[in-house]
Amino acid sequence: MNSPTFPAPVAPAAPARQRDGKAWLVTPALLFIVALFIYPFAYGLALSFRPMNGGSAWANYLTFFTDTSMWPTILVTLKLAVPATLINAGVSVPVAFALRRHSRYQKFVTTLLVIPVTLGTVLIADGMLTYFGPNGWFPQALHGLHLYTSEVRLTHNFWGVLISLIVSGFPFAFLLTLSYVTGIDPTLASAAATLGASPWQQFLRIYLPLLVPGLTMAACLSFVQAFSVFPSAVLLGAPAGPTRVMSIAAAEAAFESYDYSLASAIAMVMGFVQLLVVAAMLGARRLFYSGPATGGKG
Amino acid sequence: MTSEHRGAPASWSASPPSHPGDDAREPGKRAKQRASVPGRVWRVFVWGAMVFFLANVVLLIATVAVNSIATRWFGTLLPQGFTLHWYAQAWSDFQLASVLWVTVEVVGAVVLLSVLLGVPVAYALGRMHSRACSFPASALRC
Numbered sequence: 312m313n314s315p316t317f318p319a320p321v322a323p324a325a326p327a328r329q330r331d332g333k334a335w336l337v338t339p340a341l342l343f344i345v346a347l348f349i350y351p352f353a354y355g356l357a358l359s360f361r362p363m364n365g366g367s368a369w370a371n372y373l374t375f376f377t378d379t380s381m382w383p384t385i386l387v388t389l390k391l392a393v394p395a396t397l398i399n400a401g402v403s404v405p406v407a408f409a410l411r412r413h414s415r416y417q418k419f420v421t422t423l424l425v426i427p428v429t430l431g432t433v434l435i436a437d438g439m440l441t442y443f444g445p446n447g448w449f450p451q452a453l454h455g456l457h458l459y460t461s462e463v464r465l466t467h468n469f470w471g472v473l474i475s476l477i478v479s480g481f482p483f484a485f486l487l488t489l490s491y492v493t494g495i496d497p498t499l500a501s502a503a504a505t506l507g508a509s510p511w512q513q514f515l516r517i518y519l520p521l522l523v524p525g526l527t528m529a530a531c532l533s534f535v536q537a538f539s540v541f542p543s544a545v546l547l548g549a550p551a552g553p554t555r556v557m558s559i560a561a562a563e564a565a566f567e568s569y570d571y572s573l574a575s576a577i578a579m580v581m582g583f584v585q586l587l588v589v590a591a592m593l594g595a596r597r598l599f600y601s602g603p604a605t606g607g608k609g
Numbered sequence: 610m611t612s613e614h615r616g617a618p619a620s621w622s623a624s625p626p627s628h629p630g631d632d633a634r635e636p637g638k639r640a641k642q643r644a645s646v647p648g649r650v651w652r653v654f655v656w657g658a659m660v661f662f663l664a665n666v667v668l669l670i671a672t673v674a675v676n677s678i679a680t681r682w683f684g685t686l687l688p689q690g691f692t693l694h695w696y697a698q699a700w701s702d703f704q705l706a707s708v709l710w711v712t713v714e715v716v717g718a719v720v721l722l723s724v725l726l727g728v729p730v731a732y733a734l735g736r737m738h739s740r741a742c743s744f745p746a747s748a749l750r751c
Contacts, residue, residue, distance in 0.1 A: 333737060336729035343726050405655050423663050426670065438669040441676050446684035448668055478666060510648060 359575035371576035381560055381577070385584060388556040391469070391544075392537035395476035399484040399537075400530040407489040408518065411497075421489070424482035435478055436546035440466055443474065471547035472554045476537045483536065484529045491525030492518070520599055527596040531589045538585050557581045 362370040375381045410417045427435055443449050443465040450463035465471055499521075500513045508516065541558040548554025557577060565574035677695055679688030699705055 333733040336733035340726045340730040402658070405651075406659055409652065409655050409659075420659065420663065423667065427666055430670065434673060435669065437676075438673040441682075442665075442669045442672040448672060448686075449665070451684075451686065478669065481662070 355575040355578060358572050359579050361572055363570045363572045371573045372580070374573060375576055375580060380555075384555055384557045384560045385580070387554065388538055388540075388558075388581075389584070391472055391476065391540065391554065391556065392534055395473060395480055395537040396530055396534040398477055399480045399533045400488070400526060402481065403485040403488040403529065404522065404526065407485055407492045408514065410489065411492045411495075413493075417489075421486065424485055427478050428482045428486075432475070432479055432542045433546070435475055436543050439471065439475055439478070439547055443471065466547055467549055469548070469553050472540065472544050475543035475547050476540060479543075480533050480536055484533045487529040487532065488522070488526060491522055491529075494525075495521050523596055523599040527592055531592050534588055534592070535585055538581070538588075557584075 359371055360368040362368075362374075364370075367373075406420075410420055441447050443463075445462060445464070445466075449465070453459045453463055465474060495518060500508075500517050503513050503517050539558055540556055541562065544550060544554045544556045544559060548556075550559050558581070561574045561577040561581065564570050564577055675688065676682060678691045678693060680690035680692050680694075682688035
């Protein structure tokens, strides 16, 4: 995903000498990416075609797509990652929109939302086990308010993982969307208002089209984050069944059966599925307006 | 960027009163008159959802804090008693001092390397216009 940025030092207008200077600034990061991302990736790709027990080059992929403990993990992961992405990116739009003016509310909400991002998945998982657990504060509150009388089961199943993906993923999507929304020039909406556009029309005709590129990025990043879920799927889910995601299958292959070759193949399939979804989202984005999103600089 | 947008509402609030829906900053009298019923319901819904989410996140984190000083905590609103025993035990059982030191070392190395590698690239790509601002860089708002 990072590679398209770096072979970009072809600014047509820049003089050659200046370009060389800039190229030197890019070199360390480029080397770093090659050494710590491209090379391991290529190594894994090559490894996935060398099955541990011999056989054809595609043996690992055959195993993955025929073993019923493996290929369904694709569906399980998508079933978690797609709703999480839709919720995170979808809800972040109205919330970011409501907070698009600089105010103390914006500061307050932003600060509160940064907390789960900083604390990390493991602490959130630990908190969720107690808070949403059968006797935690959340079920106690539901029972106390008589909103729900039967047993509340929100941990060690699909919902536990989904909630944790939202708790850790929403702030991320929100902060990204907020930075895009605040970058949209509010005078554009004012101009529309002078022509008689209602708030809803302003949103639909002005903000939303300008927001689509940013929203696509937020959705892509949330999806990638949700798709590679591992700690919360183990700690909050049912890693043997309903939340046996692809990363669990890969980790099992690598660290329980020590079949690094098969694990690499699973990781490659995982990357391929991610790439497909991200490519589809970026392709869908092209259907929308893609001009300057801001008046002046963003 | 901040100053640019700080400046915006001033010129903006001078715009004609026909511009509704922007009272998040100052929910004044005029704004209340302007807001339509569905608009108000929607705003209440959005703020309600946000408050619900934030309250849950805060309580979620509070649970960890309360649990760390609880003696026994099963199915009640608050634990039976409070103790700092777990902190002492964690400190001795897991050699927390050395664990923390390793964490600090890793964090320091990560920050240093990220800055050393990232800042030059950001500078170079930021100075290079046009094509450099394609898909991944646009995430960083160039």
